[in-house]
Amino acid sequence: MTIEALYQEARIRASSVVPDEARQSLPIPVLRNNKLQVDFLFAPNFLSATTGEMLYTPSHQISFDVESGALLELRKVSPAYYGINQQAGQEIGMMALPDGMDASQFLAHRQRLLVLCDTLFDAFRRNDSSDASKDLAIEYRRLFSYVSEPPLHVYYKARGQEFFQWMENLIKSP
Numbered sequence: 001m002t003i004e005a006l007y008q009e010a011r012i013r014a015s016s017v018v019p020d021e022a023r024q025s026l027p028i029p030v031l032r033n034n035k036l037q038v039d040f041l042f043a044p045n046f047l048s049a050t051t052g053e054m055l056y057t058p059s060h061q062i063s064f065d066v067e068s069g070a071l072l073e074l075r076k077v078s079p080a081y082y083g084i085n086q087q088a089g090q091e092i093g094m095m096a097l098p099d100g101m102d103a104s105q106f107l108a109h110r111q112r113l114l115v116l117c118d119t120l121f122d123a124f125r126r127n128d129s130s131d132a133s134k135d136l137a138i139e140y141r142r143l144f145s146y147v148s149e150p151p152l153h154v155y156y157k158a159r160g161q162e163f164f165q166w167m168e169n170l171i172k173s174p
Contacts, residue, residue, distance in 0.1 A: 001066070004117075010024060010040040014060060017060060019044070022043060022045060022060075023043045023053070023055055025155070026040075026144070027114070027117055036125040037064060039061055039064075039160075040061070041060070041155055042060040043056055043092075043151075051094070052096055054091055055149060057086050057088055058152070059076060059077065059078075060074065066121065084154055095150075112143055113143040117140075119136055134170050137170045
């Protein structure tokens with residue numbers, strides 16, 4: 001299954017326990033016994049016409065096996081699950097489009113990032129350090145900075161620590 005398909009599947013599978021308005025994270029790759037899984041976090045949010053979209057700490061995580069597309073788990077989570085010192089249900093910040101970017105540009109960048117994930121996450125699984133993987137990692141990092149939710153960055157880094165470290169090492173390599 002593609003990462004883009006799993007992104008859609010995560011919303012569908014989580015809908016029984018996660019409110020429709022909860023913010024879904026981008027995919028987070030995690031290695032378990034040399035098998036690649038992808039996790040998505042769901043963070044409650046409140047959209048106000050005057051203040052914008054306020055995010056709260058993630059409340060749920062859904063995990064899929066990338067190779068088979070099988071649902072591994074859907075669980076309730078708290079910041080402590082990720083080793084983060086925040087209270088469950090705490091406001092963590094605003095979500096807004098980057099300056100100078102409109103909604104169609106944002107969606108195009110997110111779409112491109114999801115497509116990149118298939119190849120880049122597989123390179124991560126294989127610990128590939130080729131120039132092609134490095135180029136993908138550079139593009140991914142750029143797009144991630146545009147479309148990820150800054151208040152959730154600490155959660156991305158905590159859950160996908162091995163991936164983000166691999167990616168940064170790859171980008172810095174000669």
